[in-house]
Amino acid sequence: MNTGSDKKELILDSAIELFNRWGYAKTSVDEIARAAHIAKSTIYYYFPSKENLFIAAIEEKAEEFFNKLTTAIEAAEKFEDKLSCFLSLPITCIFQNMPLLANAMQQIPPDYFTSLLIKRNEYRQRMNNLLAEIMNYGKKQGIINEKINSEHFSEMINDWFIMGDYWNEGDNKNRILKRLERDHVLMVQLLLYGILKRDTAKPRTRKKVNKRKIQ
Amino acid sequence: MNTGSDKKELILDSAIELFNRWGYAKTSVDEIARAAHIAKSTIYYYFPSKENLFIAAIEEKAEEFFNKLTTAIEAAEKFEDKLSCFLSLPITCIFQNMPLLANAMQQIPPDYFTSLLIKRNEYRQRMNNLLAEIMNYGKKQGIINEKINSEHFSEMINDWFIMGDYWNEGDNKNRILKRLERDHVLMVQLLLYGILKRDTAKPRTRKKVNKRKIQ
Amino acid sequence: MNTGSDKKELILDSAIELFNRWGYAKTSVDEIARAAHIAKSTIYYYFPSKENLFIAAIEEKAEEFFNKLTTAIEAAEKFEDKLSCFLSLPITCIFQNMPLLANAMQQIPPDYFTSLLIKRNEYRQRMNNLLAEIMNYGKKQGIINEKINSEHFSEMINDWFIMGDYWNEGDNKNRILKRLERDHVLMVQLLLYGILKRDTAKPRTRKKVNKRKIQ
Amino acid sequence: MNTGSDKKELILDSAIELFNRWGYAKTSVDEIARAAHIAKSTIYYYFPSKENLFIAAIEEKAEEFFNKLTTAIEAAEKFEDKLSCFLSLPITCIFQNMPLLANAMQQIPPDYFTSLLIKRNEYRQRMNNLLAEIMNYGKKQGIINEKINSEHFSEMINDWFIMGDYWNEGDNKNRILKRLERDHVLMVQLLLYGILKRDTAKPRTRKKVNKRKIQ
DNA sequence: TATGAATGAGTCTTCATTCAT
DNA sequence: TATGAATGAAGACTCATTCAT
Known part of the structure; x- marks a missing residue:
């Protein structure tokens, strides 16, 4: 699921894990970026908003x-x-x-x-x-x-x-x-x-x- | 339910309503104060913390x-x-x-x-x-x-x-x-x-x- | 020094102890009142301000x-x-x-x-x-x-x-x-x-x- | 000392000046931001906390x-x-x-x-x-x-x-x-x-x- | 494609002080 | 004399989002 260097998939994986653990409100975009080992802005390159990322997850x-x-x-x-x-x-x-x-x-x-x-x-x-x-x-x-x-x-x-x-x-x-x-x-x-x-x-x-x- | 000048009850009422509508994380102490028509610090006079107020509610x-x-x-x-x-x-x-x-x-x-x-x-x-x-x-x-x-x-x-x-x-x-x-x-x-x-x-x-x- | 029920002296004693321990900025009037077992407003009855109390101490x-x-x-x-x-x-x-x-x-x-x-x-x-x-x-x-x-x-x-x-x-x-x-x-x-x-x-x-x- | 657009240096300069003038407790992060002509959050981008900024200064x-x-x-x-x-x-x-x-x-x-x-x-x-x-x-x-x-x-x-x-x-x-x-x-x-x-x-x-x- | 830098709006909380009683 | 109640202003810190590169 996380094959290749596909950053979008990486973000999604981290997001799923963190949203699962802490829920929507208590998971910050910063944390997701940190977990995915990418820059926070990269998330915004792939997903227009936190809300959108949540839906994708x-x-x-x-x-x-x-x-x-x-x-x-x-x-x-x-x-x-x-x-x-x-x-x-x-x-x-x-x-x-x-x-x-x-x-x-x-x-x-x-x-x-x-x-x-x-x-x-x-x-x-x-x-x-x-x-x-x-x-x-x-x-x-x-x-x-x-x-x-x-x-x-x-x-x-x-x-x-x-x-x-x-x-x-x-x-x-x-x-x-x-x-x-x-x-x-x-x-x-x-x-x-x-x-x-x-x-x-x-x-x-x-x-x-x-x-x-x-x- | 909101009789007399009992501000504690007032706060609790507003808190119950707002926590009910928006949940814990998405309800701010500011909003509760505004809804109860009192100063935010008054909430902290009666309840030591947001968490505590939530439990009381x-x-x-x-x-x-x-x-x-x-x-x-x-x-x-x-x-x-x-x-x-x-x-x-x-x-x-x-x-x-x-x-x-x-x-x-x-x-x-x-x-x-x-x-x-x-x-x-x-x-x-x-x-x-x-x-x-x-x-x-x-x-x-x-x-x-x-x-x-x-x-x-x-x-x-x-x-x-x-x-x-x-x-x-x-x-x-x-x-x-x-x-x-x-x-x-x-x-x-x-x-x-x-x-x-x-x-x-x-x-x-x-x-x-x-x-x-x-x- | 703390003879009788003289509340002013009580306040002063507590203030001295707390200002000594924590310094001016980090000692709150609340704490002094709590330490002296009196109401916070009582301090303001005897001393016009925190500053003034500090000087008195x-x-x-x-x-x-x-x-x-x-x-x-x-x-x-x-x-x-x-x-x-x-x-x-x-x-x-x-x-x-x-x-x-x-x-x-x-x-x-x-x-x-x-x-x-x-x-x-x-x-x-x-x-x-x-x-x-x-x-x-x-x-x-x-x-x-x-x-x-x-x-x-x-x-x-x-x-x-x-x-x-x-x-x-x-x-x-x-x-x-x-x-x-x-x-x-x-x-x-x-x-x-x-x-x-x-x-x-x-x-x-x-x-x-x-x-x-x-x- | 404040050459270039290096905001971190700018923050540090303002912090040093203000901490010097008012001490730790009486200097607010707001004031430092105002003095450095930047947003308060920018300070938190460079320094994890006020304490940390003080130590850096x-x-x-x-x-x-x-x-x-x-x-x-x-x-x-x-x-x-x-x-x-x-x-x-x-x-x-x-x-x-x-x-x-x-x-x-x-x-x-x-x-x-x-x-x-x-x-x-x-x-x-x-x-x-x-x-x-x-x-x-x-x-x-x-x-x-x-x-x-x-x-x-x-x-x-x-x-x-x-x-x-x-x-x-x-x-x-x-x-x-x-x-x-x-x-x-x-x-x-x-x-x-x-x-x-x-x-x-x-x-x-x-x-x-x-x-x-x-x- | 990817990101470092920057920020405005907001979060909870503290606190010196006032006031009616 | 003494106090419970109430508050405005300020405090440190967070966070989703934007933007230039």
Whole structure:
């Protein structure tokens, strides 16, 4: 990745490492230059701004991540395994690239520059599409409970596990709160199916599920 | 909230709002002073440092949150409702106090000052205790599947939903990766119980569950 | 010195200690208040300003010093002992009250406020007078080499040992440089041959020198 | 001194002048920048900190001083003239670079940063060595009173004239006080009788004394 | 292509002083 | 007499960015 004397690549490598370690605000262009053993102005020769460099760093890691993810999902044959990939890989990857990818995919903090928000939406969309495909696959195989609205499920998984774009939506607090409530009801149901004893579970929760209605 | 001439409260209010909007690094003491319509030095009369003010802001909101949460959980009678509270309130609350509480309870980014890390651990501990109590309640009622290791479940819920202290643990990457894998397997199982059709699900997943062994 | 609950004395004591330890610029009014266990504003009740407090601290110690010095000189009978007192006590005293008295009596740094300069001149004058008296005493006893100009000698001793008011004299650099040259010539002569008359000196002082033993 | 566009030299010149006039604590980096007609940040481009800039200023002047001093001492042939150089040049030089060199060579005030203390020790060592050489020279010529312990004499001259490292020695007050007493006894003896052997002294120095005339 | 030099705007923090009580 | 609260001005230092070469 750092072959040849390509200084641009050198800068990017140092930037990725430092942004990962210290986050955007606490990484200075000086430090990146020092780490890359080049002059600070050279960074500005290749990247118009710190912001831009940050986006470039994210893109590099994100592309790497999506490649891994799609490959793994395609390689898996069973529905459960595909779902398993989808749930585990992001966590592993984000763990290895914290907080770079966290900044890219999550919404904390909500104040970031526009170019980052655009990237975020792009990545979320790609995640949604991947999960939608997996769900379709499960449906085709006839193993998914029809009561589960799979689009809604995809959305929710993204929102809970990779954290949602709640913070994008500006002032429309009520809408978000409603969605949060809807999501958590579904999440509780999912968890209950898992942790409740079969026979006890059914009667108790059916009632509740009916009352609150799965959409 | 801003009654009387209590300037300390005024400062805290402004700080909470601004830290929430812009995060720690991108909120300047100048801005807080301007927002509170007081002199910058007045902030330093009440709080020894920006860091300290940040912690104070977090504490105020965290206390508020824990009060709401414990009250709600105690008020709920059924196990499912208690669990529901535990899962929904943090999200709602964190949504309303992003990134203030996110900073306090989550581990992103990993570069923060010591005093914040201490707070984080305290809050995580309190969350763990609350969930443990709920699980105990469920057990006493005999409605929890004995195959679920409830301690492990608590841990996982905290790690996934409120995000774990992965980043505390220094260099020991392998250990963390193992735990991540363990967690996601459990999570997949929980989800599958929820979304798979009853009859199809059982035979298919039992196998897998047995193979990987629930702890 | 700190009898009763007299807060003014308390402040002065703390101020002396702290100014001594850290110097004027690096001692804050806050610290003095903290050390005296009183409120900062109380200091401003008793002293109009930090500057003023500094001068007051100096005065207290200076008065103490001059009392000691005159008492000791009067108590000494022989010329040599009087001179000895004059040379040793300031050093001892300044050592014990560094840099408080150093600030007061020396000219380092030259930028201090007017009130301090006034005090300096006053103290230098008193030192000069004391030395002049001693020299007169020596002359009356007929043991001082007539070739030594005793006024000039007094001046020089003060300038070299207690450091002079060179820095008072503003721009007139040439004049000062001439005086410095004159002084050092005299100093070298003193070091080489001393101030005592050859014939008088021998019998009188040999005794004493033998008693105290030159190493 | 300020030739060419060398901004580093410009900064150093302004710094030397201002530190000389106002001392370390009362000279602000802003003022130095203003005096040098450059931006404050430019100072930080060349010097990592104010402290560092101060040390650089001292070094420049100290080197200048030691060059002058050694040259002058070597040029002088007679013992008396060498001693004369040693005693006069520091004073003249320090006068012209007060309090810059005073800070570097003396121990007032005692609260300074470590890097300055290191410099102080270095300079004191160099002064001691120079004086030791001069005394050796005098001994070889057989004109120094054997009763004078020349090492002790060197120490004392440095302590009294250039002011000693009393303040380095921590708490050991008694030891220092004893040394002060010892020193002043020697000083009185020197003033009274001088360091030259009686018989050698007379013919050699009378000439010189007559030439320069005691006032 | 690459960089050394330079900077303006801003950062957190300190501190002597004032004032109402 | 004594003080808690409040502040303006200044302090050292940082940093993303520009520009001439």
